[in-house]
Amino acid sequence: MTTPALSTARLSLEPYTPGDEEDFVALFQDVRVSRWMGDGPCTEAEDRALFGRIFSKVYARDLFDVWAVRHEGRFVGH
Template identity: 65%
Template sequence: MTPTLRTDRLLLEPYVPADEDGFVAFFMDARVSRWMGDGPWPEADYRATFARIFDHAYASDGFDVWVVRQDGRLVGHAEIKPAKVVEGHELIYALAPEMWGRGLGTELARAVVAHGFGTLNLEQVHATVAEPNTASLTVLRRLGFRHLRDIAEDDGTITRVLSCDRSEQQART
């Protein structure tokens, strides 16, 4: 079961069905979906994705997925899940644009990485980031992630693959 995590300013908790409209609105914001895969998608696709969180992630304890809240309001999304592209567990996180530039991305990513190393007992946590997403690359470098390789996407863009080892993270704290 996905646990609730707390940081100084954020609450990460499992989604509940009442979060569906907020989830859809969050990911339909082009400023968010620009960095999250091939978005923005049609609304129906986001609703289907939200349903899969309950059917696949939560029902089978497949992986951890959180709604990110600040003062009770949905302000982000986070996951840590197995991913073939990195041959390990991948950190995924996003914040609403009005939350950018406040250090919350670092706070959020740090909490999920700590969960990966502590609760999940992972040796490595990976991330994939679009090359132009300098804010996310900065957050990950700040947390000790190092660049492993690049993936040339079909559309000509580059995705950076980064990794953080448990031993490196422990040395930083």
């Protein structure tokens, strides 16, 4: 099983690529967002490690699907 790309008329959900790391970290470092995710705000290093685990554990082992959400090609969410 591989994480599929999905799309609607407005959004696309795509598997993360290594190039998405800065956007991912910026999203998770935003306390308005991170307070609702997981255990709440984490350090930047912890968020970078989390991003790395998407590839080393989640995708590598086909555990579950994780997507970068884009609108008109721009990263807008997780």
